[in-house]
Amino acid sequence: MKIIIINGPNLNLLGKRETTIYGDASFEDYFKSLQKKYANVELVYYQSNIEGELIDKLHEVGFDFDGIILNAAAYTHTSVGIGDAIKAIETPVVEVHISNVYNREEFRHHSYVSPNANGILVGFGLKGYDLALQSFL
Ligand code: DQA
Numbered sequence: 547m548k549i550i551i552i553n554g555p556n557l558n559l560l561g562k563r564e565t566t567i568y569g570d571a572s573f574e575d576y577f578k579s580l581q582k583k584y585a586n587v588e589l590v591y592y593q594s595n596i597e598g599e600l601i602d603k604l605h606e607v608g609f610d611f612d613g614i615i616l617n618a619a620a621y622t623h624t625s626v627g628i629g630d631a632i633k634a635i636e637t638p639v640v641e642v643h644i645s646n647v648y649n650r651e652e653f654r655h656h657s658y659v660s661p662n663a664n665g666i667l668v669g670f671g672l673k674g675y676d677l678a679l680q681s682f683l
Pocket residue numbers: 555556557617618619620621622642643644645646647654
């Protein structure tokens with residue numbers, strides 16, 4: 547089974563960025579623990595701060611991988627292009643947000659990803675990625 551985690555802008559700074567909201571663990575360390583826990587899964591991690599690169603990655607994996615775990619970060623709320631890319635591909639997408647976007651600013655309540663996602667995990671911290679992974683197994 548091939549699963550990719552795709553993280554959008556500023557998530558490369560996890561562990562350093564707004565730690566009261568996003569926690570103090572780096573994603574690289576968390577990803578290593580997931581790889582250990584799910585040793586039988588081919589788990590890939592990709593992060594980009596660039597909208598077009600995220601779309602290219604969705605196209606690249608979207609007809610081949612078994613699952614995509616996507617935290618499009620700020621592009622969730624703005625990117626028609628990412629929403630369309632999810633519509634265009636075949637691989638199921640589970641949307642993850644570390645924070646509970648629904649108890650934050652109003653502009654975070656809208657998602658271009660959600661209408662095309664198979665499921666959504668919001669507000670469980672990094673554990674949301676693990677839960678998303680379990681949903682594919
Ligand atoms: C986020 C929530 C978004 O609103 C924000 O722009 C992010 C991270 C989250 O994981 O909680 O960068 O996607």
